[in-house]
Amino acid sequence: MTAMTTAAVLFKAACPDCRGCFELGAGALRLAIGATRRTTFYSFTCPDCGSAVRKPAGERIIELLTGGGVSTLRLHSTA
Numbered sequence: 001m002t003a004m005t006t007a008a009v010l011f012k013a014a015c016p017d018c019r020g021c022f023e024l025g026a027g028a029l030r031l032a033i034g035a036t037r038r039t040t041f042y043s044f045t046c047p048d049c050g051s052a053v054r055k056p057a058g059e060r061i062i063e064l065l066t067g068g069g070v071s072t073l074r075l076h077s078t079a
Helices: 059-067
Strands: 010-012 022-025 029-033 041-045 052-056 071-074
Touching: 029 059
Parallel strands: 029 071
Antiparallel strands: 010 022, 029 041, 041 052
């Protein structure tokens, strides 16, 4: 019998403020899916400088982040 281990998923990210490059686990990222491209984004806090970072998320990014276990918030229109 062999033991199966699950490797943690890491996502490469960069900070536009300090230009740091790093890897983040799913728990460090948040994904918001809105009705438009403008309201669909992912965010994280830079581990190097502490800046709040928000970047647009297209279909491929959404697929990768949700598949990797990133917490997702679906924004609903009030219209």
